[in-house]
Amino acid sequence: MQTTTLSFENMHQHGELFANMLRARHEWFIRHNHWDLPQAMGMEYDQYDNPASRWVVVHDENGRVLAGNRLTPTTAKCGIYTYMIRDAQRGLLDTIPADLLYDEAPVAADVWESSRLFVSHHVPAAERRRVHAQLVMQLGTAARAVGATSCLTLLAANWPRWAKRVKVDMTAMGPVMEIEGVMNQVVSMNFESAMQ
Structure with a gap:
């Protein structure tokens, strides 16, 4: 199992990994979850997949994507859009x-948004916890590399069950609410203590 943090600067060094990650997102969010999201050529994408973002990908040596996540700075702006949580609030x-x-949704250089977090349903149940932990660990590393001390993320509301397992300090930032049939909540993941 490997982890790679992709950016527009380095994705050319990783072959099909970026496209494979977008294909895995299509499989998870559109085919599995039945979400109505933009898609093309079997890949899911949106306005936040732009040069300001980074993508954390857990994959095998053949480039098969096991899990993924997108990081977007809360200071990002592209036309009328900023980042997903803030744009939803607006x-x-x-x-x-x-x-x-x-x-109010923060706009700060040290706060990034984590979105489109998934673990492929092709990952066997016995491996899911390890893959998820690897994804969150690399997410923290990638966040710290861009100067983030915390990340906002919209997660399934069962996050308190696994937060301690992946050793991330998480705090609820909004109410539990149903979104497309799933109970969700905005959470802040604190990476500041890991930076010291």
Whole structure:
């Protein structure tokens, strides 16, 4: 099992890994979860897959994607869009409720958004915990590499069950709410203590 953090600067060094990650997202979010998301050539993407973002990918030696995640700076801006959680709060996304946060969405260089987190349903049950832990560990490494001390993320509301297992300090930043049939909550993952 390997982990790679992709960016527009380095993705050319990793062959098909970026496309494979978008294909794995299509498999998970569109085919498995039945979400109505943009797609082309069997790949899922959206306006946040742009040069400001990074993508953390857990994969095998053949480039088969086991898990993935996207990191976007909260300072990003592309046309009317910034980052997914903030844009939902601003009423720009019709699939995510605007009242997903207790407070105003942050815009700060040391706060990034983590989105599109998934573990492939092809990963055997016995391996899922290890793959998920590897993904979250690399997410922390990638976040710290860009100067982030924390990441906001919209997760399934069962996050308290596994937060301690992956050794990440998490805090609820909004209410539990149903989104497309799944109970979700915005959470802040604190990476500051790991930076010292």
